[in-house]
Amino acid sequence: MTRYDVAIIGGGVIGWSCAYHLVKRKPGLRVAVLERCASCGRGSTGRAAGGVRAQFGTAVNVQLSLASIRAFERFQDEVGAEVEFRQAGYLFVTATEKGAEHLRRVVPMQQELGVPVECLDGPGIHDRASYLYADDLLSGAFSPADGYLDPHAVCAGYEGAARRLGVVPLYSTEVASLDDDGALVVAPAETGNRESPSPAARGSVGEGVVRANEIVVASGHWSGDLARRLGLELPIEQEIHYLAVTEPFEGLPDLVPMVVDLDTGFHFRREGAGLLVGCKFRSVGGRFTGGSVPGSPVGAAASSALDLRADPPFDNAFLERLAEVGPPRLPLLSEARFDTRKGWAGYYAETPDGHAIIGRIGDFIIATGFGGHGVMHSPAAGQAVAEIILDGECSSFNIRPLRPQRFAEGDLIRETMVL
């Protein structure tokens, strides 16, 4: 039986980026990606909005973003896939003094680290985005290097390049536990509502064990549960987020930035001739909770009520919330129609401080907990994991704040610019 140098659990954008960066750095390394589904990107990756931004509230997130944006700019040349990276910019706006104070605090830090971000006042926001209602806006921040891309294309791009370099995909293969010899115990996967169970699908190893010198946990919002079965504690909780797509409508320029109203979480970007739209939302009715509403109970409540292998159900009350917070900021939205079949919900893998977990703990390397920024941080995360495995530590960025041990040590840093 093959003993791999590295086994990566999870074939989402993070797992495949780790695989790609490993074999790119060290051709010939025997790497396998173990994925429960029959193809890549079926977890949160396939549910993402594709936003990419360097406007974050902590230095570590800004640095991961800057490195990742550079990677996305070169993606086609280096990885060999088109990911439709449109650098239309991100425009954050706020009508509250608290929000303005927040931007006054974080923008200088971002600028110092090299983000080409500028602060805007109300008239400045109107000049840049005249389609917004800006009379009440106190402050904004715009970076033209930010933008959005196709999340699945990023994952498939890394997968294709990694496989060309020899990485072995073990699809329809679920990791269940660890045996006494430290091998991964695997079984043919039974999947949720996105596909039929397919034990004989390509690459499945069926029941048995997979042996590897290094094991990477990149299993997204399932990582907390999986970690327990591997004998680890990882504080990952599932948080439900929703997105909706409008029908095409007139009146907006072809290129609009991703606009984010910091006060409501209302955000939108172009999706064809319409818009992809989201906002902070907490589902009512007691069945499940979600959204980034401060204080919103998440995790256990959501987990107990839902089949976590399937997508969370779409809640039409989300559209009602959008109708409340959207048009006051983007008046044209009141003329747009939403196709309820084109809305969806997905899970964030959330940590207590809103930061990913990257680093070694015990016999494992962890790369998970990316909340709403795993697609945009996937290039840097993959590079970091490759350096940890091949060099013993990551030297390209200071990822110490993301180490798994920080929870036990009580050394958390809170990210404030999350959607």
Ligand SMILES: Cc1cc2nc3c(=O)[nH]c(=O)nc-3n(C[C@H](O)[C@H](O)[C@H](O)COP(=O)(O)OP(=O)(O)OC[C@H]3O[C@@H](n4cnc5c(N)ncnc54)[C@H](O)[C@@H]3O)c2cc1C
């Ligand atoms: C609505 C929504 C909008 C978002 N918008 C953005 C955005 O604009 N920008 C951004 O950067 N990010 C965004 N995100 C977040 C982004 O989708 C995630 O951070 C990212 O996809 C995480 O990738 P991952 O590889 O860690 O997890 P996943 O994509 O979930 O992949 C994990 C994989 O592990 C597999 N797996 C789990 N357990 C096992 C097991 N035991 N054995 C084998 N396989 C297993 C799963 O099947 C899955 O394929 C959004 C997410 C949602 C839900």
